[in-house]
Amino acid sequence: MKIFNWAYSLLKDLNFSEDTASYSNLFVNIVLLIALAYILDIVCKKILILILSVFAARTKSSFDDFLVTNKTAKYVAHLIPLLFVYKTVPVILKQFTYWEDIFEKGIKTYIILLSLWVIRSVFNALRDYLKHKPRFSDKPIDSYIQVIMIMLWILGVVSFITILFDISKTAFLATFGSISAIIILIFRDTILGFVASISVSVNDMVRIGDWITMDKFGADGDVIEINLATVKVRNFDNTTTTIPTYSLISDSFKNWQGMQVSDGRRIKRYILIKPGSVRFIQDNELDTFKDIQFLTSYVEHRKNEIDKFNEVNDFNKSKSILNGRNLTNLGLFRKYITQYLQFHTGINNDMLLMVRHLQPTEKGIPLEIYCFSKDKEWENYEHIMADIFDHIISSVKYFDLEVFEFSYDYLKENK
Structure with a gap:
């Protein structure tokens, strides 16, 4: 922090008034902070990406390879300079309480957002890893990942609002409960898809790779993707049909998998x-x-x-x-x-x-x-x-x- 105090002393030595020196010092310190954070971000990003790449190349597991592919190290590297800024802002803005509060809220919000990106990249790597495993290749992994991420994003949004407006989570959740009917209406398809994904998985109704026929949607081919909202079917004419996931439990469809595993x-x-x-x-x-x-x-x-x-x-x-x-x-x-x-x-x-x-x-x-x-x-x-x-x-x-x-x-x- 000596560099920021040195900038303030230099401005005073140049015969600036104390108020002018304070604002000038604030500007200089912010510029220095941004520059240091940028340099730290570049250094951390290069080091972490290099370390993870070398580690992935030397291990037998392919999970770390998928971490590299999904840029997990890059997102983690962004956290280090951000934490540095979070710890430094109270020092350089100690005379500017109003701005300190605004900067602190903004940094906290970005930390939460960046943390969600890190978690998402890890889950995406896990998804890609499991899809290459024979035991999980036919499971709707995308649906599970999407459900978890929706829950995390909801917690993230709650945290954003409570930080920005200085309200307690208890008060916010009470308000949230009162408008739940509107929220359910807005996210109806997502909720139905969530319920359908669980039902499809638990009852083993359809798996990735199954041949299904659903005349209502003109689907006749292999299931290539199952996620929270839709099921993608590659038809035998190489077209793709998208079916709402909820339709698999509300409408009738034919799954030919039983025939494919039978004796004839x-x-x-x-x-x-x-x-x-x-x-x-x-x-x-x-x-x-x-x-x-x-x-x-x-x-x-x-x-x-x-x-x-x-x-x-x-x-x-x-x-x-x-x-x-x-x-x-x-x-x-x-x-x-x-x-x-x-x-x-x-x-x-x-x-x-x-x-x-x-x-x-x-x-x-x-x-x-x-x-x-x-x-x-x-x-x-x-x-x-x-x-x-x-x-x-x-x-x-x-x-x-x-x-x-x-x-x-x-x-x-x-x-």
Whole structure:
């Protein structure tokens, strides 16, 4: 502090009046203080950044690397000259109580603000560090960091107001409580997002990397970010959809993660069979179907079973084919598809597999294939499904069946 007293003595020696000397001394001391603080800031910044960089390079942990990336040392370095100014101001302004009070409040406010920046940079480094850990890569780390920072900023604002207006925190909080309804209205989306973030995390509804579909917002892709207010989804066309976090608990969405971690991806698709093409199989046609290896044993077994049934119940097939039981071309086709799927290398036979009729419609009889592919990757899945239906559609004609399709005559008849 001797340098500031020396400036005051010099001004008095130059025959300035005491009041003039005091104000001149104040100006000179402030200039000196700013200059010293600036020099101290530069020195501290260079030293701390160098120390942290060297330390980060020599350690195995990547956390300190993220501290360097988020400029934590730079913000900490700013605190040292600021504390120097805070301790020096009362000395150089001891004769100017009014200005001392203003400077002190300003410095305290900036210290709080700078402290929040330091904390934010540390949390950002922690966020980046955890995102590189497999255990936390799918967790909404951003939401947790944002919640903590909101709490800290609220405490910071309370401290700002109590310092600037010289009011107690108790009195301020009492006033704050009386206007809480207005505050809740202003920060409604933030509060809802906070509640939704906690609910999403606790109930494990969605994680970063999950494939979700939400038709309301046109979202169909992978979750790339979950924060307090929004969830970002990278769609498969490389566009990005932003969904309010609260919508994940207030609206319906589909999460495909269960499929991705399961043993197979479901194939559920049907073809429409023209009802008029369905018929009974005559005995003289059975040899043709026996030549199909997937049906050889089935046809023999079913023929023996049906003949035995008809004989026991004394059904006379020579008078009418409707007497007793019969094989049908659609029944044989269903069995053929089932056998074909069971031998298909892309189908998981340990999961449910069936070929079934759905309710007939004016467009025909829906014959649905319900099974699970082993490969769950979208491109491979589509290839497997297309391969199956290419074969099925090509096989229809060999069973004397027809696939329903719209025609000019059909449209004319159904006008």
